[in-house]
Amino acid sequence: MIKKKEVVGVSFAKNASVLFFITLGVKVLSLFREVLMAAYIGMNQATDAYNIAILAASLITGIVGIAIGSSLIPVLAGIAADSGEEEKDRFFANVFYTMMVAALLVAGLLYVFAGPVIKILAPGFDDATVNFSVYLFQLGFVRINAVVAATFFTQYLNNKYCFYPPMIAASIGTIATVGYLLVAGSAANVATFMVVTVLGDIMAVLWMFPALWQRGFKFRLYWDLKDSNLGLFFSLSFPATANYLVQQIGIIITRALASQLPVGSISALSYANSIVMMLNMTVSLSIATAIFPRLAEALSFGQMGKAIAFFRQGIFLACVLLIPAAVGLIILAQPISTVLFERGLFTTENSVMTASALSGYSIGILAYAYYELASRFFNSMKDTKTPMMTAYAGVVVMIILSFLLYKPLKLLGLSLAASLMYIVMATMLLAIIHKRYARIFDKKLLANFLRVIVATSIMGIVLFWVRDMNIISPTVGILDLTVKIICAIFVYGVSIALLLVSTRNNGDNIQKEG
DSSP: OOOOOOOOOSOHHHHHHHHHHHHHHHHHHHHHHHHHHHHHTOSSHHHHHHHHHHHHHHHHHHHHHHHHHHHHHHHHHHHHHHHOHHHHHHHHHHHHHHHHHHHHHHHHHHHHTHHHHHHHHOTTOOHHHHHHHHHHHHHTTTHHHHHHHHHHHHHHHHHTTOOHHHHHHHHHHHHHHHHHHHHHGGGOOHHHHHHHHHHHHHHHHHHTHHHHHHTTOOOOOOOOTTOHHHHHHHHHHHHHHHHHHHHHHHHHHHHHHHTTSSTTHHHHHHHHHHHHHHHIIIIIIHHHHHHHHHHHHHHHTTOHHHHHHHHHHHHHHHHHHHHHHHHHHHHTHHHHHHHHHOSTTOOHHHHHHHHHHHHHHHTTHHHHHHHHHHHHHHHHTTOOHHHHHHHHHHHHHHHHHHHHHHHHHTHHHHHHHHHHHHHHHHHHHHHHHHHHTOOSSOHHHHHHHHHHHHHHHHHHHHHHHHTTOOSSSSSOOHHHHHHHHHHHHHHHHHHHHHHHHHHHHHHHHHHHHO
């Protein structure tokens, strides 16, 4: 029996900070790709077809990715604690080959029945757009297993507390597509773009091999479907997969409704979501990636106090970074959309549509982060059923609101429904953690939360006041927008710093009087 050990590792804050900047670079690059795509390809039936083809592929890559991401690290941590590293590596090989074969079989079925699937995903498409979307999906068929392999290798390295190479690998595919758009320019087309996307995904997998070998990884020809640990993995991953599928149903309904709005609506949702996800993934993914292995290891040794401390750190960091970001995006939605996308084939009308969707998505930024963090907590407890049940409630809310809001509010209604889904799910999960395990929002965290709200309110007032000013040029430009963003960051930074100093001084005076 392996002797229990204390959880000791590199500073969580340090890892989260480094991952934040790496992810920020990756997401800025991804946003630059969207800017180029908007300029050279635009918002039209071809880009709508591309986005639906990507959605069809994500039905596989997302399911496998969620299964791996929610269950692999907790199971590996448990095996390492009970049976050692050798048994852990043997199990990894077993689950790797099992999931790769399963993904290939399901992908094959989708390849054959791509036509009916696309028609379900986008009932508003005409026959030509459906056929082109099918062609794009089949063209990108190979990338499915590449993405699944990359997900496995990322989780393996994260379990070894190796975070940076997988994060950098995420940028390789983006670099490839950006390079293509820069070279092709106005001659770019979505079919070639899909081919380059596939090549980028394959290169991302190859990039991780040196880091894997340095940490003792070996390809083992081991496959045992009767392995009890494999059964545990699937029992944990099934609720998480069902959770993902339920959310995908909501997304599919959203895209289906968007396909019945003006042409380009699906692309507008995609462009707006790319901006929000830059923030969500930069902050949420960095914090969650750094916290997940530590949560899993702490809870595998029964150290609930350490786990709660890590969780509170994640909650606070997300609060400090994302509340002002969400307010800033809502106020500056139109200028941001104009500056980022309005050039080439991307028109002013397209910009207005994208800004509308951006405002709705921005409302759910903090809730998305809290949902991701809370899900990691339950996954570390080997409880994937609770997030699944909350997802059901969230998606029901999203579907109902989507049908109610998409006609009167159009894209704003659809994006707002998605945000409210995350708000419902995050609230439910945090309430359950509070009731079952520990009080997450203690007095200190609530006081910090209030300080962030006050500082953000001050920032929001100033930003709203300067939003329509022409500070540098008579038209909205990148320098003008940059100055406004820097102004908002400065006001928020000064406000939160003054509030912290004031609170600290009051605390010192109280202690002296006592």
